[in-house]
Structures are given as C-alpha cells and as structure tokens.
Amino acid sequence: MWINLCVCVSVCLCLRMEWQPDEQGLQQVLQLLKDSQSPNTVTQRAVQQKLEQLNQFPDFNNYLIFVLTRLKTEDEPTRSLSGLILKNNVKAHYQNFPSAVADFIKQECLNNIGDPSPLIRATIGILITTIASKGELQTWPELLPQLCNLLNSEDYNTCEGSFGALQKICEDSSELLDSDALNRPLNIMIPKFLQFFKHCSPKIRSHAIACVNQFIIGRAQALMDNIDTFIESLFALAADEDSEVRKNVCRALVMLLEVRIDRLIPHMHSIIQYMLQRTQDPDENVALEACEFWLTLAEQPICKEVLSGHLVQLIPILVNGMKYSEIDIILLKGDVEEDEAVPDSEQDIKPRFHKSRTVTLQHEGGEGEEGEDIEEDDDDDDDTLSDWNLRKCSAAALDVLANVFRDELLPHLLPLLKGLLFHLDWVIKESGILVLGAIAEGCMQGMVPYLPELIPHLIQCLCDKKALVRSIACWTLSRYAHWVVSQPPDSYLKPLMTELLKRILDTTLQSSAFATLEEEYQHKNLLILYDAIGTLADSVGHHLNQPEYIQKLMPPLIAKWNELKDEDKDLFPLLECLSSVATALQSGFLPYCEPVYQRCVTLVQKTLAQAMMYNQHPDQYEAPDKDFMIVALDLLSGLAEGLGGHVEQLVARSNIMTLLFQCMQDTMPEVRQSSFALLGDLTKACFLHVKPCIAEFMPILGLNLNPEFISVCNNATWAIGEISMQMAITIGRLGFVCPQEVAPQLQNFIRPWCTSLRNIRDNEEKDSAFRGICVMIGVNPAGVVQDFIFFCDAVASWVSPKDDLRDMFYKILHGFKDQVGEENWQQFSEQFPPLLKERLSACYGV
Numbered sequence: 001m002w003i004n005l006c007v008c009v010s011v012c013l014c015l016r017m018e019w020q021p022d023e024q025g026l027q028q029v030l031q032l033l034k035d036s037q038s039p040n041t042v043t044q045r046a047v048q049q050k051l052e053q054l055n056q057f058p059d060f061n062n063y064l065i066f067v068l069t070r071l072k073t074e075d076e077p078t079r080s081l082s083g084l085i086l087k088n089n090v091k092a093h094y095q096n097f098p099s100a101v102a103d104f105i106k107q108e109c110l111n112n113i114g115d116p117s118p119l120i121r122a123t124i125g126i127l128i129t130t131i132a133s134k135g136e137l138q139t140w141p142e143l144l145p146q147l148c149n150l151l152n153s154e155d156y157n158t159c160e161g162s163f164g165a166l167q168k169i170c171e172d173s174s175e176l177l178d179s180d181a182l183n184r185p186l187n188i189m190i191p192k193f194l195q196f197f198k199h200c201s202p203k204i205r206s207h208a209i210a211c212v213n214q215f216i217i218g219r220a221q222a223l224m225d226n227i228d229t230f231i232e233s234l235f236a237l238a239a240d241e242d243s244e245v246r247k248n249v250c251r252a253l254v255m256l257l258e259v260r261i262d263r264l265i266p267h268m269h270s271i272i273q274y275m276l277q278r279t280q281d282p283d284e285n286v287a288l289e290a291c292e293f294w295l296t297l298a299e300q301p302i303c304k305e306v307l308s309g310h311l312v313q314l315i316p317i318l319v320n321g322m323k324y325s326e327i328d329i330i331l332l333k334g335d336v337e338e339d340e341a342v343p344d345s346e347q348d349i350k351p352r353f354h355k356s357r358t359v360t361l362q363h364e365g366g367e368g369e370e371g372e373d374i375e376e377d378d379d380d381d382d383d384t385l386s387d388w389n390l391r392k393c394s395a396a397a398l399d400v401l402a403n404v405f406r407d408e409l410l411p412h413l414l415p416l417l418k419g420l421l422f423h424l425d426w427v428i429k430e431s432g433i434l435v436l437g438a439i440a441e442g443c444m445q446g447m448v449p450y451l452p453e454l455i456p457h458l459i460q461c462l463c464d465k466k467a468l469v470r471s472i473a474c475w476t477l478s479r480y481a482h483w484v485v486s487q488p489p490d491s492y493l494k495p496l497m498t499e500l501l502k503r504i505l506d507t508t509l510q511s512s513a514f515a516t517l518e519e520e521y522q523h524k525n526l527l528i529l530y531d532a533i534g535t536l537a538d539s540v541g542h543h544l545n546q547p548e549y550i551q552k553l554m555p556p557l558i559a560k561w562n563e564l565k566d567e568d569k570d571l572f573p574l575l576e577c578l579s580s581v582a583t584a585l586q587s588g589f590l591p592y593c594e595p596v597y598q599r600c601v602t603l604v605q606k607t608l609a610q611a612m613m614y615n616q617h618p619d620q621y622e623a624p625d626k627d628f629m630i631v632a633l634d635l636l637s638g639l640a641e642g643l644g645g646h647v648e649q650l651v652a653r654s655n656i657m658t659l660l661f662q663c664m665q666d667t668m669p670e671v672r673q674s675s676f677a678l679l680g681d682l683t684k685a686c687f688l689h690v691k692p693c694i695a696e697f698m699p700i701l702g703l704n705l706n707p708e709f710i711s712v713c714n715n716a717t718w719a720i721g722e723i724s725m726q727m728a729i730t731i732g733r734l735g736f737v738c739p740q741e742v743a744p745q746l747q748n749f750i751r752p753w754c755t756s757l758r759n760i761r762d763n764e765e766k767d768s769a770f771r772g773i774c775v776m777i778g779v780n781p782a783g784v785v786q787d788f789i790f791f792c793d794a795v796a797s798w799v800s801p802k803d804d805l806r807d808m809f810y811k812i813l814h815g816f817k818d819q820v821g822e823e824n825w826q827q828f829s830e831q832f833p834p835l836l837k838e839r840l841s842a843c844y845g846v
Contacts, residue, residue: 019059019104021066029063030071033078033085045619051085058101061089065105068123069112076119083123087130094134106131110146113165114158121161129168137169137176144169144185148192156201163196163207170214178220186215186222194226197233202242209237209248216255227263231256235267238274243283250278250289257296268306276310279317284325284390291321291393298400311405315412318401319420321394322438323431324468328391332468395438402442410446413439421457426466433461433469437476444483451483455492462499462532474500474532481539493540497549500532530573533557534580544581545588553581558592566603566628575600575631579638586642597639597650603632604659611666626668633663633674640681648686656682657693664700669709676701676715683722687730694723721756728756732769735776743776746783754787754794762799770794770801774808781815788816789831796839806843813846 032054036047054060067074067082086105094102109128115121132143147169150162166189170177177186189211196208212230215223223230230252237249253271256264264271278290294314297303307314324332402409413435420432436454439447447454458480461473477484477496484492533553537544544553557578564571578596582589610624636656640647651657660682663675679697683690690697704716731749735742753773760766777784777791784791795809817825829837829846840846 019062019066019100021063026063026066029060029067029082030074030078033067033081036081036085037077055089055093058093058097061086061097061101062104064089065108068120068127069108069115072115076117079117080119080123083120083127087123087127090127090130090134094131102131106140106143110143113147113150113161114153114155115161116157118160121157121164125161125165125168128165129172132169133172137173137182144182144189148189151192151196160201160203160207163204163211167207167210167214170211174214174218174220178215178218178222184222186220190215190220190222190226194229194233197237202240202245205237205240206242206244206248209234209245209252213248213252213255216252216259219259224260227260231263231267243281243286246278246281247283247286247289250275250286250293254289254292254296257293257300261300261302265302265306268302272306272310276313276317279321284327287321288388288390288393291318291390291397294318294397295393295400298397298404303401303404307401308405308408311409311412314401315398315409316416318394318398319413319416319431319435321390322398322434324391324427325389328389329427391434395434398435398438399441402439405442407443407446409439410443413443414450421454426464426469429461430466430469430472433458433472433476437472437479440476440479444480448483451480455480455484456495459492459496459499462496471531474535478535478539481536485540485543489546493543496536497544497552500529500536527570527573530577534577537577537580537584541584542586544584545586547588550585550588554589554592557581558595561596561599566599566606569625571603572627572631575635579631579635582635582638582642584642586644587646589639589642590646593639593643593646594650597636597647598654600632600636600639601654601656601659604629604636604663605655607632608659608662626666626671629663630670630674633671633678637674637678637681640678640685644685647682648689651682651686651689657689661693661696661700664697664704669712672704673709673712673715676704676712676719680715680719680722683719683726687726690723690726691730694727698723721759724752724756725760728753729765729769732757732772734772736768736772739772739775739779742772743779743783746776746780747786750784751787751790754790758794758797762801766798767802767805770798771805771808774805774812777812789828792832792840793836796836796843810844813840813844817846 032047032050035043036051038044038047064082064086068079068086071079090097090105097105105127109124109131113121113124113128115124128143132140137143144166147162147166150158151166153159153162176182177189178184193208193211196204199205199208212223234249234252237245240246240249253264253275275290275293279287279294281287281290297307417432417435420428420435423429423432436458455477458473458477462470462477464470464473484496487493544550557574561574561578564574582593582596607624607626607629610621611626614621614623639650660675660679663671664679666672666675679690679701698720701716701720704712707713731742731753750773757766757769773791792813795813798805798809801809820828825846829840832840
C-alpha cells in the first residue's frame with residue numbers, strides 16, 4: 001500500500017499549472033496523519049519510518065500543504081498536524097525541494113492565511129516563518145509586501161492571519177528586517193504597524209504592539225525615527241480593556257526603559273503610577289510583565305531619585321505579589337496538605353528536574369555566588385509551576401531594590417514583616433519568610449539587630465507542618481548563613497544543623513536500616529530534607545567540616561546511597577545533596593569518597609552505553625534518562641572541588657577521562673555543561689591527568705563557545721581558562737627547574753602567561769610559577785622587554801608575596817628602570833593605569 005503512494009508522489013510531478021493530488025495517495029496520507037495521533041508507541045514508530053520513506057519524494061510535501069490548506073472538510077487537528085510535519089520537513093530538507101514544490105507551498109500559504117480557523121491560520125503563519133528563516137526572505141520578495149497589503153483586508157480573518165505571520169517573522173528575523181540586505185522594509189512596516197494600534201479588534205492591536213516590540217532592544221532606526229509616535233500610542237492604550245494589549249504595553253515600556261530612558265524621563269511619575277496599578281492587574285500575565293519594570297528600573301542610575309517617593313506604595317505591592325496565588329496552591333495540592341503521617345503514593349511524587357552545574361565566580365570575599373537566584377528551587381519538586389512567575393519576579397524585584405536602597409527600605413518593610421512572619425495563615429507566613437530572604441543581601445546591616453530573634457524563629461519553621469514553609473525557611477536561612485557562622489557555634493549553627501538532621505537521627509538511632517525513614521516520614525519530605533541539607537552545605541561551606549556534624553550527617557546519607565539502585569530516580573536529589581556536602585566537607589569527605597566516586601563513574605558509563613545502543617537500534621532499546629549522567633558528573637565535580645589533590649588517586653584508577661571525552665560531545669547541552677564543569681574542576685585538582693588529553697579536549701571546548709547555549713558557553717570558557725592557567729603554571733615551574741632550556745622561548749609566551757596568572761589569587765602554585773619566570777628573566781632579560789608592562793601588571797596582582805619572591809620582583813623592576821634610565825622609565829610608566837602605577841610605587845618604590 002505504501003509503495004503505491006511512493007509511486008504516486010514520485011510520478012505526480014508539477015507538470016501542470018495547478019498541482020492536483022492522486023486520490024488514492026491523498027487517502028493514504030490522511031490515514032498516516034490519523035495513525036500519527038495514536039498513543040500506541042509501536043504505531044508511532046511505524047508512522048515515523050513511513051514519513052522517512054516518503055520524505056525521499058519531494059512532492060510528498062505538496063500533499064501535506066494540500067491537506068492543510070484545501071481539505072476544509074477534515075478535522076482541524078489533522079490539518080494542523082499536516083502543516084507541522086511539513087514545517088519539520090522544511091527545517092530539515094528545504095534546500096532539496098524542487099522549485100515547483102517550494103513555489104506551490106508558498107502560494108498556498110499566502111492564499112490561505114485568512115483561513116476561518118484560528119488554529120489553521122496559526123499553523124500557516126508558523127510555516128511561512130520557517131520558510132522565511134531558511135534564508136527565503138531574500139528569495140521571496142513578494143512575501144512582506146503581500147502580508148502588509150493583506151493587513152488592509154476588510155476580512156478580519158485575513159488581517160489577523162497576516163498579522164500573526166508578520167509577528168512571527170518579526171520575532172525570528174528582526175535583525176534581517178533592519179538590514180540593507182532587504183532594503184530596510186522596516187521603514188514601511190513600522191509606520192504601518194503603528195496605524196493598527198487604534199484598530200477596533202483587540203487581537204489586532206495586540207499583534208501590532210508585539211510586532212513593534214521586537215525592534216526596541218535592537219534600536220532599529222525605523223523605530224527610533226518614530227519613537228515619539230510609538231510612545232504616545234502606547235500611552236493611549238494604557239487602560240485598554242484587553243489583557244493581552246495591556247501586557248504588550250507593559251513589555252514595551254520595560255524595554256524602552258533599557259534603551260530610550262531619555263524619552264520616558266519626562267513622563268516617569270505617570271509611568272510609575274501606571275506600573276503600580278498594572279503590577280496589581282487581575283490578569284497575572286499582565287502583572288508579571290509590569291513587575292519586570294521594577295527589576296529593570298533598579299539597574300538604571302536614576303532609580304533612587306525617581307522611585308524614593310513611591311516606595312511607600314510599591315513595597316506592599318511587591319510583598320503581596322510574593323504570596324502563592326490560588327492557582328499555585330491548587331497545583332501544589334500535594335505539598336500544601338498536612339499529610340506528613342501518610343506515605344506518598346508514587347504518582348504523588350513528581351519528578352524533580354535537575355539543574356546542571358554552572359560555574360560561577362566567587363565574590364572577592366567569597367561571600368557567595370554572583371547572580372544568585374531568588375528562592376531558587378524553594379518549591380523544589382514542583383515542576384508544574386512556571387519557571388518564572390509573579391511571586392518569583394516580585395521577590396527578585398525586592399532583592400535588587402534592597403541592593404539599591406539598602407537600609408532605607410526597612411522603615412517600609414519592618415512593620416509589614418512582623419505581621420507576616422508570625423501569621424497563623426501558612427501562605428502569609430511563607431511569603432514573609434521569602435521577603436526576609438529577599439532583602440538579606442541589600443539590608444543585611446540594618447537586619448543584624450533583629451537576627452537574634454529571627455534566626456531561632458526560622459530554625460523553628462524548619463519543623464513546620466507545611467513542606468513549603470520548611471523549604472523556604474531553609475532557603476532564607478542560607479541567605480543569612482554568613483551571619484550564622486560568624487556567631488559562636490552553639491548560638492545558632494549547632495541548633496540549625498541539629499534541627500535539619502533530627503528527623504534522620506530520630507529514626508536511624510532506632511534502626512540501622514535507613515529505609516524505615518519512609519515508614520515514619522513522607523517520601524516527599526525526605527527529598528525536601530536532602531535539598532535543605534544541600535542548600536545549607538552550599539551556604540555554610542567549610543564550617544560544616546566538624547567531626548560532630550560529619551558523624552551525624554554522613555552515616556544516614558551513605559546508608560541511603562547504598563540502598564538505592566542505579567535506576568532509582570531518588571538518586572537525583574541525593575546526588576545533588578552529596579555534591580554540595582562533598583564540596584563543603586572537603587577533606588572531611590575522604591572516608592566516604594571511594595564508593596561514591598566509583599558509582600558516579602559507573603552511572604556515566606552505563607548511560608553512555610545505553611545511549612549508544614539506542615542510537616544504533618532505536619527500535620530495540622529505550623532512550624536513556626541522561627539526568628542520571630548529569631547529576632553523576634556534577635557530584636564528581638563536587639568531589640574534585642572538595643577533595644582537591646586527594647581526588648588524583650581515584651582518577652588514576654578509573655577511565656573518567658575517556659568517558660569525559662564522550663560526554664563533552666553529547667548532543668544534550670546540559671550534559672556538555674556538566675562535563676565542562678567537571679573538566680575545569682579536574683584541571684584544578686589533578687592537572688597531570690588532564691594534560692595528556694588537552695590536544696583532544698581544546699577543539700571541543702572551542703566549538704562550544706556559542707552564546708546560544710549560555711551556560712554551556714560559560715562552562716567551556718571557564719574550563720579553557722583553568723587549563724590555560726595550569727599550562728602557564730607548568731611553564732613557570734619548568735622555567736624554575738631548567739631555565740636554560742625554557743628561557744630562550746620567553747618572548748613567545750610571556751604576554752599570555754602574565755595575562756593568565758594575574759587573575760589568580762596568591763597561592764603556592766602561583767608562587768612557584770612566578771619564581772620560574774623571575775629565574776628565566778634573569779637568564780634572558782631581552783625576552784621580557786617587549787611585554788614588560790604585562791609583567792609589571794602581573795607582579796602588581798600579588799597581595800602579599802613571600803619576602804624572597806618580593807625581593808626577586810624588586811630586583812627585576814629596579815634593574816629594568818636602571819637599564820632604561822629615569823627619563824625613559826617616566827615615559828614608560830606614564831602608560832600605566834593609575835592603580836597599577838600607585839601599587840608599584842607603594843610596594844616596590846618604582
């Protein structure tokens with residue numbers, strides 16, 4: 001039967017002006033579309049194979065567009081599915097489409113953009129955009145003019161369908177539309193879009209604003225030329241009855257705040273008043289867009305000046321936005337009920353989505369991670385809620401405003417806080433704890449007098465009946481952890497750790513089998529407990545490395561670790577927890593490291609093997625769950641970071657470098673992200689095992705310097721930096737041991753060497769490397785002359801070098817100064833940045 005269709009589509013070429021399908025072939029395509037909607041996996045695999053066969057015949061795509069645009073008697077889901085399959089074919093094979101097929105598809109799209117069905121109009125819009133994104137905007141010159149003309153149609157469906165397609169094109173090709181390659185069509189499009197801000201249909205008004213919004217951040221010239229008209233038109237729509245219009249107005253104002261604040265400043269008081277209203281909009285999507293305004297305003301230099309007088313209104317609105325909404329509570333039903341005595345059923349325990357390890361730089365004082373997320377994972381295993389909602393945005397806004405206004409925020413907050421934190425309604429109490437955590441960084445100084453009362457209250461909240469209260473209390477305590485560890489341990493740290501561990505201890509003291517925990521405590525609560533321990537380990541850091549804490553903490557965790565099978569998804573939260581604990585305990589984790597390390601390597605190896613079998617025989621094997629591999633790589637990173645040089649023996653006895661080479665090339669970005677984090681940590685901990693692989697690893701790292709995957713790019717950049725520093729340290733040490741052999745090459749590497757080493761803190765590795773460089777300069781002073789300013793800068797990066805190393809620096813600097821003479825030295829040192837000049841003068845008298 002399928003061979004018939006293949007013959008039909010291969011011989012039925014577009015020889016006539018109007019392509020017509022073969023009736024038998026058309027019926028078979030329709031049957032294929034029906035089968036593809038079957039929930040049966042065997043049927044779906046068969047459909048997939050048939051689609052691959054048919055894709056060898058380009059005019060199979062004519063059948064697909066025909067079903068989408070012409071078969072109006074068919075049900076909409078089938079027609080739409082036909083269009084989506086065609087869209088996928090366009091993405092994968094468009095360059096192989098014969099021109100007759102491509103032309104037929106394009107013409108059908110434009111002729112049917114006004115289909116009566118919103119679903120079909122949207123599908124055609126997606127198809128048009130996909131074709132346009134394949135470089136077709138240049139070779140489909142009639143597309144934009146025709147779509148713009150169709151906006152004038154008196155038929156609402158045609159106008160709306162055309163606007164929908166234009167909006168998608170504006171989203172996908174905004175830069176191209178503002179380029180000379182297309183003769184800048186925006187010059188016509190922007191004024192046309194602005195006319196439709198007054199259209200009688202809210203859907204059209206919304207499309208018009210959304211189209212223009214795509215060009216704000218890029219400062220498109222056509223928009224900048226019409227900026228005042230645009231802003232006036234936005235103000236006219238501020239009170240629009242349609243929530244989608246209001247949302248797009250708010251989005252526009254937020255972006256304008258970033259790129260054209262000069263045009264908003266004269267109206268800033270009115271805009272702030274408007275945003276105060278919209279942040280309380282009954283439609284949460286509008287409120288969320290409006291709430292972004294406060295986040296963006298906080299980054300502007302004028303924030304304090306323009307917002308001071310409005311804090312009295314704004315703070316209560318943000319605080320109110322931090323409560324769980326009614327819909328949140330419905331979705332969180334399993335976490336909200338007080339059912340800690342009832343065991344969870346498997347379907348109640350939602351899978352937890354693991355966040356891959358992203359390397360972040362420590363603040364100078366090591367106080368925490370840059371870009372730390374507000375209440376990240378506070379609702380831990382709740383993957384049904386949106387990643388970004390009004391609650392999280394309100395909390396983030398309060399956090400950044402606390403950093404702008406500091407303790408000036410507290411008079412507006414403290415009266416509210418007291419009522420929230422001790423409220424009988426758990427939803428209000430939970431929001432108060434979140435508020436307390438959100439202001440921790442910005443208002444720490446002003447909060448210190450209240451912490452002796454608040455920290456014990458938060459510790460008490462760790463045993464609240466509500467899981468979400470326990471969870472947010474843990475997160476907020478982590479934000480104040482640096483104050484906690486600065487106090488005498490018995491005051492707060494010991495009660496805090498005791499409260500966290502109590503539930504485990506109460507049970508494990510009675511029974512050596514950790515499994516009994518599930519009998520007494522809910523499974524879900526156990527997962528929250530893992531998260532709580534991990535969060536606090538991240539915050540408390542090396543302060544956790546005390547024998548009494550290790551003795552209480554590790555035996556139950558390891559007992560659970562040994563009990564779980566490799567396929568058990570409970571390994572995810574436990575692996576994450578142990579990753580944080582291993583990093584915090586450092587050498588304290590040594591007695592437990594070998595079995596943990598070996599199991600992680602096994603998990604990675606198993607997952608890679610399963611992936612290979614699935615890729616070769618997808619019909620015989622299941623696709624692996626790569627989360628197992630990701631969390632295992634992250635725990636290995638935690639071990640390398642925590643154990644440092646002690647991890648070397650474990651690495652030596654395993655094939656981790658071979659496995660890492662495969663993981664670094666995985667198709668899944670999260671796997672690569674975690675791989676590069678591990679590579680960087682192994683580079684720091686045991687470079688001798690990384691060094692032989694550098695020739696193979698560096699090209700892969702280079703390929704991943706792609707900002708499209710920002711976290712992957714970040715980790716690859718960091719790993720390259722760590723490898724570069726180790727290579728630089730190795731060169732310095734080589735020069736110390738055998739300067740006669742290395743010094744002649746000095747001028748080839750001195751500049752990048754100095755640039756790399758200036759960025760690391762004073763430590764033994766840096767010390768030995770700089771000694772080597774100093775010895776080499778002694779052997780070959782001419783090798784450093786061209787780049788001496790870089791050497792000066794690297795020397796100035798030392799805070800407190802050892803006395804004999806300081807003497808070496810002193811002799812080289814003064815030797816160079818004496819060699820060139822006072823006048824030349826003055827000219828040379830004039831190039832120095834003021835800070836460098838000042839430092840060298842103060843420390844070395846030059």
